[in-house]
Amino acid sequence: xxxxxxxxxxxxxxxxxxxxxxxxxxxxxxxxxxxxxxxxxxxxxxxxxxxxxxxxxxxxxxxxxxxxxxxxxxxxxxxxxxxxxxxxxxxxxxxxxxxxxxxxxxxxxxxxxxxxxxxxxxxx
Amino acid sequence: xxxxxxxxxxxxxxxxxxxxxxxxxxxxxxxxxxxxxxxxxxxxxxxxxxxxxxxxxxxxxxxxxxxxxxxxxxxxxxxxxxxxxxxxxxxxxxxxxxxxxxxxxxxxxxxxxxxxxxxxxxxxxxxxxxxxxxx
Numbered sequence: 001x002x003x004x005x006x007x008x009x010x011x012x013x014x015x016x017x018x019x020x021x022x023x024x025x026x027x028x029x030x031x032x033x034x035x036x037x038x039x040x041x042x043x044x045x046x047x048x049x050x051x052x053x054x055x056x057x058x059x060x061x062x063x064x065x066x067x068x069x070x071x072x073x074x075x076x077x078x079x080x081x082x083x084x085x086x087x088x089x090x091x092x093x094x095x096x097x098x099x100x101x102x103x104x105x106x107x108x109x110x111x112x113x114x115x116x117x118x119x120x121x122x123x124x
Numbered sequence: 125x126x127x128x129x130x131x132x133x134x135x136x137x138x139x140x141x142x143x144x145x146x147x148x149x150x151x152x153x154x155x156x157x158x159x160x161x162x163x164x165x166x167x168x169x170x171x172x173x174x175x176x177x178x179x180x181x182x183x184x185x186x187x188x189x190x191x192x193x194x195x196x197x198x199x200x201x202x203x204x205x206x207x208x209x210x211x212x213x214x215x216x217x218x219x220x221x222x223x224x225x226x227x228x229x230x231x232x233x234x235x236x237x238x239x240x241x242x243x244x245x246x247x248x249x250x251x252x253x254x255x256x257x258x259x
Binding site: 003004007010011014015018019022023025026066067068 | 129132133136137139140143144147156158191195198199200
């Protein structure tokens with residue numbers, strides 16, 4: 001991936017995560033309705049509280065990506081987070097675009113993962 | 125809402141840009157200059173600081189505050205107060221950007237891609253605020 005493409009993807013994903021975090025904080029009740037009933041039953045906290053936690057996580061991921069800090073970690077957590085979102089909400093008209101965000105986060109992770117991770121992978 | 129989203133997006137772009145400039149300055153590296161060759165000339169000129177504070181730090185502070193206020197406006201917290209503050213802030217930043225652009229043009233006689241990008245970002249914010257007030 002070229003450096004320019006990497007930075008465009010990084011900043012674009014950062015803005016997406018930050019903005020989603022703010023929108024969730026605005027109306028956590030509305031966002032909680034996207035959680036499938038089976039997943040809501042598994043939560044140790046209320047769906048609204050879970051969404052508020054999600055908002056904080058989204059904001060943290062966005063901030064790290066935006067400031068180019070621990071990008072690999074932010075991208076990894078972001079990708080895992082999106083897998084969770086797709087699992088608990090299902091692929092709907094709204095969440096279908098999360099597949100693209102997930103792919104972008106994976107691309108950033110692959111591009112920035114620490115070298116020792118790469119070495120370990122090669123030796124396995 | 126759309127105006128706030130655009131303001132937030134633009135300020136986030138500004139944050140990433142100023143963080144990049146601060147990092148390259150601290151690492152004593154030359155920033156990539158995608159268009160033209162005057163970035164280093166401008167960024168190391170005597171005008172790169174105001175009262176000993178580097179302009180990139182002032183820019184970062186401005187962008188952080190603007191993004192924070194845009195977020196508060198989306199959350200509908202003290203809308204009247206914050207919308208007034210963001211207008212004053214973006215207005216002041218637009219004038220400062222105009223001054224820095226003048227310095228590049230007439231005093232330093234070199235153009236810095238990142239400085240111009242920051243100026244256009246601020247001016248675009250101003251245009252968005254004006255349009256959203258009119259519409």
